[in-house]
Amino acid sequence: MPLLVRAVLKVGTLLLLSGYAAMPAAQDYGDTPYVQTPQVVVDTMLKVAKVSARDYLIDLGSGDGRMIITAARRYGARGFGVDLDKRLVTLANRNAAKMGVADRAVFYERDLHDTDLAKADVLTIYLLPEVNLMVRPRILALKPGTRLVSHDYGFGEWPPDVEFTMDAPGKPVGRDQKSKVLFWVVPSRVAGTWTWQGPAGQYELQLDQVFQKITGTLSTGGRRVDIEKAVLTGTDIRFEAALDKGRQAFHGKVVDNAITGEWRGSGAPRKWAATRTALREGRFTDLKPGVTAR
Numbered sequence: 292m293p294l295l296v297r298a299v300l301k302v303g304t305l306l307l308l309s310g311y312a313a314m315p316a317a318q319d320y321g322d323t324p325y326v327q328t329p330q331v332v333v334d335t336m337l338k339v340a341k342v343s344a345r346d347y348l349i350d351l352g353s354g355d356g357r358m359i360i361t362a363a364r365r366y367g368a369r370g371f372g373v374d375l376d377k378r379l380v381t382l383a384n385r386n387a388a389k390m391g392v393a394d395r396a397v398f399y400e401r402d403l404h405d406t407d408l409a410k411a412d413v414l415t416i417y418l419l420p421e422v423n424l425m426v427r428p429r430i431l432a433l434k435p436g437t438r439l440v441s442h443d444y445g446f447g448e449w450p451p452d453v454e455f456t457m458d459a460p461g462k463p464v465g466r467d468q469k470s471k472v473l474f475w476v477v478p479s480r481v482a483g484t485w486t487w488q489g490p491a492g493q494y495e496l497q498l499d500q501v502f503q504k505i506t507g508t509l510s511t512g513g514r515r516v517d518i519e520k521a522v523l524t525g526t527d528i529r530f531e532a533a534l535d536k537g538r539q540a541f542h543g544k545v546v547d548n549a550i551t552g553e554w555r556g557s558g559a560p561r562k563w564a565a566t567r568t569a570l571r572e573g574r575f576t577d578l579k580p581g582v583t584a585r
């Protein structure tokens with residue numbers, strides 16, 4: 292049986308048992324029924340996303356508001372949640388008022404597919420995997436560095452940066468009382484050719500990209516080597532290369548078509564400032580035509 296159907300049936304059964312059954316379904320096929328995230332999982336998700344008072348959160352399918360309300364109470368963050376279910380939205384706004392955070396945690400009756408996500412520093416999600424896939428292109432188009440934390444379900448072939456299973460006592464679905472927490476950072480688009488001047492003359496870095504996974508080569512003075520231990524986290528890029536005079540470790544920050552940072556080898560650390568001289572289409576499978584770099 293397809294996962295969505297199994298999940299809906301499983302959730303449907305639990306909703307019947309949980310007394311929520313008296314409420315007619317508020318969603319059409321393709322969306323996600325109401326199931327609460329246990330508070331211990333909410334707490335862990337916000338911790339994994341390193342939420343702070345500087346963050347603006349958006350919760351897609353906000354239920355009783357627990358995600359944004361906890362972020363506001365515990366960390367002083369701000370944000371909003373959207374839900375199709377009017378009664379849940381009323382409940383969430385009431386809960387925010389009760390907890391004294393109505394000025395920082397607001398809930399709207401709105402379709403998540405019509406919700407502008409641009410303001411988010413952190414997105415929180417507990418939706419079925421098929422719904423996650425519908426939203427994925429819009430998430431990948433957000434500003435690099437935007438954090439995304441999801442309960443139980445992933446985003447297809449976009450691999451999480453962090454993933455683990457935890458005890459979830461009181462979870463209303465599933466037999467094992469366990470939850471998965473998954474975390475991503477929206478990556479900069481770095482595919483292409485980057486060049487800069489260094490001690491051995493011109494350096495050329497060729498990068499390929501599949502979501503946040505990067506591979507490539509670095510060349511200078513007629514030598515070309517594969518880069519190693521390459522990690523892209525949002526706008527932060529790191530890799531090593533065994534070029535002239537042993538292994539060199541590069542670290543930089545990507546802003547559009549520029550990378551600036553530091554590079555360490557056997558001698559004193561050096562600065563590097565690279566410019567993208569040729570763009571390559573990274574394999575973000577759901578890139579919209581014309582969107583090539585941010």
Ligand SMILES: C[S@@+](CC[C@H](N)C(=O)[O-])C[C@H]1O[C@@H](n2cnc3c(N)ncnc32)[C@H](O)[C@@H]1O
Binds near residue numbers: 317326356417418
């Ligand atoms: C699994 S529940 C998660 C609730 C809450 N985020 C939590 O973790 O406790 C999913 C929620 O998404 C809402 N939802 C489903 N489809 C939606 C859509 N298209 N737009 C907005 N909300 C939606 C449902 O009403 C439900 O409250």
